[in-house]
Amino acid sequence: MARARRHRARVPRERLRNRLIGLGGPGTPFRRDQVAVDAINFQSLRNYNAGLTVDYDFGPVTLTSVTAYWNGDLRSRGDIDGGFGNAFAPPFGPGFIPFSAQSQDDVPNLDQFTQELRIASTLGGRINYQGGFFYFNEKLRVQSLDFNNPTDPLPSAIATQRQGSEAFGFFGSANYRFPFGLTLRGGLRYNNDTRNFVAARPVDTRPGFLGFGGPVPDQRANVGSDIVTWDVSLTQKINDDINFYARVARGYRAPSIQGRLTFGRTLSVARNERTLSYEGGFKTSFFNNKLRFNINGFYFSTDDLQLTAVGGTSNFTTLLNARNVEGSGFEAELEATPAPRFFVTASVSLNNTRINDPNLFVAGCAAACTVLNPQRPGSPGIYNINGNALPQAPKWIANWTARYSVPFRGGEVYGLTDWAYRSRIQFFLYDSVEFSSNYQLEGGARVGYRVGKWDFAAFARNITDMVAATGGIDFNNLTGFVNEPRIVGFEVGFKY
Numbered sequence: 001m002a003r004a005r006r007h008r009a010r011v012p013r014e015r016l017r018n019r020l021i022g023l024g025g026p027g028t029p030f031r032r033d034q035v036a037v038d039a040i041n042f043q044s045l046r047n048y049n050a051g052l053t054v055d056y057d058f059g060p061v062t063l064t065s066v067t068a069y070w071n072g073d074l075r076s077r078g079d080i081d082g083g084f085g086n087a088f089a090p091p092f093g094p095g096f097i098p099f100s101a102q103s104q105d106d107v108p109n110l111d112q113f114t115q116e117l118r119i120a121s122t123l124g125g126r127i128n129y130q131g132g133f134f135y136f137n138e139k140l141r142v143q144s145l146d147f148n149n150p151t152d153p154l155p156s157a158i159a160t161q162r163q164g165s166e167a168f169g170f171f172g173s174a175n176y177r178f179p180f181g182l183t184l185r186g187g188l189r190y191n192n193d194t195r196n197f198v199a200a201r202p203v204d205t206r207p208g209f210l211g212f213g214g215p216v217p218d219q220r221a222n223v224g225s226d227i228v229t230w231d232v233s234l235t236q237k238i239n240d241d242i243n244f245y246a247r248v249a250r251g252y253r254a255p256s257i258q259g260r261l262t263f264g265r266t267l268s269v270a271r272n273e274r275t276l277s278y279e280g281g282f283k284t285s286f287f288n289n290k291l292r293f294n295i296n297g298f299y300f301s302t303d304d305l306q307l308t309a310v311g312g313t314s315n316f317t318t319l320l321n322a323r324n325v326e327g328s329g330f331e332a333e334l335e336a337t338p339a340p341r342f343f344v345t346a347s348v349s350l351n352n353t354r355i356n357d358p359n360l361f362v363a364g365c366a367a368a369c370t371v372l373n374p375q376r377p378g379s380p381g382i383y384n385i386n387g388n389a390l391p392q393a394p395k396w397i398a399n400w401t402a403r404y405s406v407p408f409r410g411g412e413v414y415g416l417t418d419w420a421y422r423s424r425i426q427f428f429l430y431d432s433v434e435f436s437s438n439y440q441l442e443g444g445a446r447v448g449y450r451v452g453k454w455d456f457a458a459f460a461r462n463i464t465d466m467v468a469a470t471g472g473i474d475f476n477n478l479t480g481f482v483n484e485p486r487i488v489g490f491e492v493g494f495k496y
Helices: none
Strands: 042-057 061-079 084-086 089-093 102-121 127-147 157-177 182-201 216-237 242-253 256-258 268-270 273-286 291-309 318-339 342-356 361-363 382-384 396-408 411-422 440-451 454-461 469-474 478-482 487-494
Touching: 182 256, 216 256, 256 318, 268 291, 268 318
Parallel strands: none
Antiparallel strands: 042 061, 061 102, 084 089, 102 127, 127 157, 157 182, 182 216, 216 242, 242 273, 256 268, 273 291, 291 318, 318 342, 342 396, 361 382, 396 411, 411 440, 440 454, 454 487, 469 478
16 A cells, blocks of 8 residues: 655745754853853752572473562762753853753652463473463652752652552463474463553642642543463574574563653553564575574564654653554675684664654754644644654664784784674654754774683773764753763673
8 A cells, every 4th residue: 555755844945954053052161061051950860679590300391480689779960951040030141041950850669579370391202392471560759850050959840650560461372393404482471461540730838838830639541451472483404504593573562651740631541552563584604604694584563553752842752653664674794704813794774663653743952943743733843743653773884993912922922803884863852853863873992811710901982972972851951972982991801
């Protein structure tokens, strides 16, 4: 079936430039070591976890129990307006800052408990199988705070959230190996998920203080679903050097709830998503493993994909379901030893993603930016994202490395370089000139001496000192953050 052609907003060519700017505003050079911050910034994270794995051999089968417990808490406050000052208290900058913005999110407590019981065959032969039960329980509390002024010790708004999640599943899989080299595998899993959520903006008891937007009583949401997922795969040995494999699978993600009510007054709920995926390819090895080449292609189609719209004029996080999202592409990997002690690798992948939902609209950036999607008629600032790629999903990814070594005094002297490339990405669901990054290419190098359990090396990361935006904050300014600068150092390693 033919698809409607995607229309993009017509933008003058001179406005399609996407450049980082310095503290002096447009026209001034960007410098990594110069940032504008006038608020309190901190982050504190503590976590504890424990796990226990027990195996018991019954002879033809092994019973395995995996128990895990995780507990943590987090406090994090940051300056999110991208500069200092505001339009009511000049000077301010860089860019136009309507008002100062600082936010804090705390996780006073997060408890997770998981238990898995699994039984697996041990006799080998042509038939192998496993089956079991999995249980998950989580209790989460979140507190979101907003502040009127950069260094205010007390918040102007507080929102609280409590969420309880419980899930369990039964699973089983089996594989059969045919005499002519074909292995057929199938798996089945029953999934049951429930989630209970309560959010509120409590009454502020400080004298004469009403808080931002006033109190919001308890907002509640309960979601749940059960679904059967499955997968079928086969592996065929063509000869001693080549194997072919293929897989089709039905995947699933439980429904979600979002309710950070610092600015909003309602919850958002996303239905569960279902994915059907296909994958197939070849794995090869030649010349006594001196040359390995793998290639595969894939396609997936997800119904009701869960997406998150963040920021915008309201600075409110909203969950959305896209009617359908498709993805397709290929991956290729090469490993080679062209000469003794010389080893190279290379990989490339093509990843096409597309949102298919003509009725899916989101708010554009709160600050003045150039959105490339069509605007909904009669709704300024609201844009249709049908046909967009997924955010942070580059079309092309490539990596390559080279390593060479020579023997020296019972060890080896070696040199290594590695490079990574990704093509253009957009930061949010809508596509804009400013909240995007054209490409990123970073390289590293390492020279060292390895002997016994010791490794002495000098290294450099991002050796070209390339500057690339990696994300942004969509609120009241064109705020972004960039990759790490060139890092040079010396390292001593010991393996025991």
